Amino acid sequence: MSFLSILLILVGAAIGAAAGYVLHKAIESRRLRDAKDLAERILDEARKEAQASKKESLLQAQDEIYNQKKELEGEYKERERQLKSKEGKLADKEVKLAEKEERLESKLEKLAQKEISVIDFEKKLTKQERLLADRDEVIVQREEEQARKLEEISGLTQEEARSRIMQDIEDKTRHEAAKMVRTIEMEAREMADKKAKEILALSIQRYAGDYVAEQTVTAVSLPSEDMKGRIIGREGRNIRALEAATGVDLIIDDTPETVILSAYSPLRREIAKQALERLITDGRIHPARIEDIVKKVEQEMEVKLREIGEQATFDVAVHGIHPDIIRLLGQLHYRTSFSQNVLQHSLEVASLCGIMAAELGLDEKKAKRAGLLHDIGKAVDHEVEGPHAIIGADLAKKYAESKEIIHAIAAHHEDVPPKSILAVLVQAADSLSGARPGARKELLENYVKRLEDLENVAKDVEGVSKAFAIQAGREIRVMVDADKVTDDNTYLLCKDIAHKIEENLTYPGQIKVTVIREKRAVEYAK
Numbered sequence: 001m002s003f004l005s006i007l008l009i010l011v012g013a014a015i016g017a018a019a020g021y022v023l024h025k026a027i028e029s030r031r032l033r034d035a036k037d038l039a040e041r042i043l044d045e046a047r048k049e050a051q052a053s054k055k056e057s058l059l060q061a062q063d064e065i066y067n068q069k070k071e072l073e074g075e076y077k078e079r080e081r082q083l084k085s086k087e088g089k090l091a092d093k094e095v096k097l098a099e100k101e102e103r104l105e106s107k108l109e110k111l112a113q114k115e116i117s118v119i120d121f122e123k124k125l126t127k128q129e130r131l132l133a134d135r136d137e138v139i140v141q142r143e144e145e146q147a148r149k150l151e152e153i154s155g156l157t158q159e160e161a162r163s164r165i166m167q168d169i170e171d172k173t174r175h176e177a178a179k180m181v182r183t184i185e186m187e188a189r190e191m192a193d194k195k196a197k198e199i200l201a202l203s204i205q206r207y208a209g210d211y212v213a214e215q216t217v218t219a220v221s222l223p224s225e226d227m228k229g230r231i232i233g234r235e236g237r238n239i240r241a242l243e244a245a246t247g248v249d250l251i252i253d254d255t256p257e258t259v260i261l262s263a264y265s266p267l268r269r270e271i272a273k274q275a276l277e278r279l280i281t282d283g284r285i286h287p288a289r290i291e292d293i294v295k296k297v298e299q300e301m302e303v304k305l306r307e308i309g310e311q312a313t314f315d316v317a318v319h320g321i322h323p324d325i326i327r328l329l330g331q332l333h334y335r336t337s338f339s340q341n342v343l344q345h346s347l348e349v350a351s352l353c354g355i356m357a358a359e360l361g362l363d364e365k366k367a368k369r370a371g372l373l374h375d376i377g378k379a380v381d382h383e384v385e386g387p388h389a390i391i392g393a394d395l396a397k398k399y400a401e402s403k404e405i406i407h408a409i410a411a412h413h414e415d416v417p418p419k420s421i422l423a424v425l426v427q428a429a430d431s432l433s434g435a436r437p438g439a440r441k442e443l444l445e446n447y448v449k450r451l452e453d454l455e456n457v458a459k460d461v462e463g464v465s466k467a468f469a470i471q472a473g474r475e476i477r478v479m480v481d482a483d484k485v486t487d488d489n490t491y492l493l494c495k496d497i498a499h500k501i502e503e504n505l506t507y508p509g510q511i512k513v514t515v516i517r518e519k520r521a522v523e524y525a526k
Contacts, residue, residue: 218260218261218269218270218272218273219258219259219260219261220258220259220260220261220273220276220277220280221257221258222257222258222259222280223257223280224257225256225257227257227280228252228259230285231250231252231259231276231279231280231285232252233285233286237287238285238286238287238290239252241287241290241291242272242275242276242279242290242294245275245290245291245294246268246271246272246275246294247263247265247268247272248261248262248263248268248269248271248272249261249262249263250262250272259276261273261276265334265335265382266333266334266335266336267301267331267334267335269334270301270334271294271297271298271301272294274297274300274301275290275293275294275297278293278297279293302327304330305327305330305331305333306323306326306327306330307330308329308330308333308343309325309326309327309328309329309330310326312329312330312333312343312346312347312372313326313329313372315347316347316350316351316354316368316371316372317365317368318350318365318368318369318372321369321373322399322400324399325373325376325395325396325399328376328379328380328395329343329346329372329373329376329379330343331379332346332375332376332378332379335378335379337375337378342375342378345375345433346371346372346373346374346375346376347372348429348433349371349372349374349375349426349429349430349433350368350369350371350372350429351368351371352371352428352429352432352433353367353368353370353371353425353426353429354367354368354371356425356428356429357422357425360421360425362421362422362425366402366404366405366422367422367425367426369401369405370404370405370408370409370422370423370425370426371425371426371429371430373392373396373401373405373409374389374392374408374409374412374426374430375388375392375430376392376395376396376409377389377390377391377392377393377394377395377409378392380395387413387415388413389409389410389411389412389413389415390410390415390416392409392410393406393407393409393410396409404420404422405422407419407420407422407423408420408422408423408425408426409426411423411426411427412426412427412430413427413430414427431510450473450505450507451469451473453504453505454467454469454473454476454501454505454507454511455467455468455469455476457497457500457501457504457505458476458478458497458500458501458513460500461478461493461496461497461500462484463480463481463484463485463489463493464478464479464480464481464493464497465479465480465481466478466479467479471512473507473511474510474511474512475511475512475513475514476497476501476511476512476513476514477514477516478493478494478497478513478514478515478516479516479517480493480515480516480517482517482518482519482520485517487517490515490517491515493515494513494514494515497513497515498511498513501513
């Protein structure tokens, strides 16, 4: 291709490019004009819409302003009305305050008048007080003059006269008090004594115990005299084994066909008696056999103790007692106190307590229970130290008896002060059972010593000349010196003697104290 054709092609291409550019420009210009026209139309429409919205907003704002204006006007009117109302109330209050001020002013005027009258009254009182003080001085002076004159006339000082007057008043008062106390106590004593005698007489009448003192020895009969040698055994081994196994002394003397068992404990004597009788019946007497027989008898005795205890509870209709307490009651059957069987004594006390409780309107079952168990401590007092009443109370507490029963057991010998009627009932029944004739055995020496101690306690009281214990020590009659003791003082002296006996002596039941005063005038005709 030639240069010319290339050039023509280049020129044609340039012309075409220029024409395309011009055409493109024209199209772009046209599009630009159209876009501007569209933008102007949109702006016109937006302006119109903005103006419409503005008008609408203005209208709404005007409505809101109008409404707010109306609300504010209403609030203003309401506040104005409230202010006017408050102003009216304030005016009323001012009127009332003014009235109160007037009333206060009138009261102040009245108070001022009263103050003036009080001042006048105080002046009058002051004047009267001065007059009274002057009179008091005059009276004191006159009293002093009279006292001096009386001292001169009587020869006594004021202190001496006062002491004499006080002594006279004291003597008269003691005299009147003694009379009054004697009258009241005599009336009360007569009524109480009558009622107590009725109850005790009824109790004794309804319970007639025939049990008397027991001994501390038991006799065992033998089939022949030859049996004594077999009991003793070779070199005394059988008798030693029997005494060691039972804790009982065997007395084999010249008494024909009899062996004596001696021991303080009736339970041990009973075991030894049964064991010895079985050995005699069996014929085989040697140490090993003796031990076997004694063990069997002891086992059987345990069963028998429970049976005896159960029978005792059945006899007095007392139920619900712990089995260990029932066994201890069985042991009391083989225990004595002053040679009196303790179980029989406990049954007596239970019956007497029940009778007296029924007469007084108290719980009869509880009274019987306390009476039956009151000496339960004697079943173990050889094993435990202390008074049997406290030991028995501890046992009752251990086996869940009631507090009233425990207290009655502890207090029946005054180891603790009695604080209930039940405790006093048990004391009375215990004394009644132990003091009845034939119930207990007492050594002559102890009996005489007890009477001497009773008389000596009474003789130690000032004014007593003689004292005599009578009625086996259950009454003491005291003779007083008539020159030292007046009729009224005999009553006080009687109470003092009774109080000293209670403090210094131990005795069953009660002791009657009788004080006798007599004045004898003796003259001889010559």
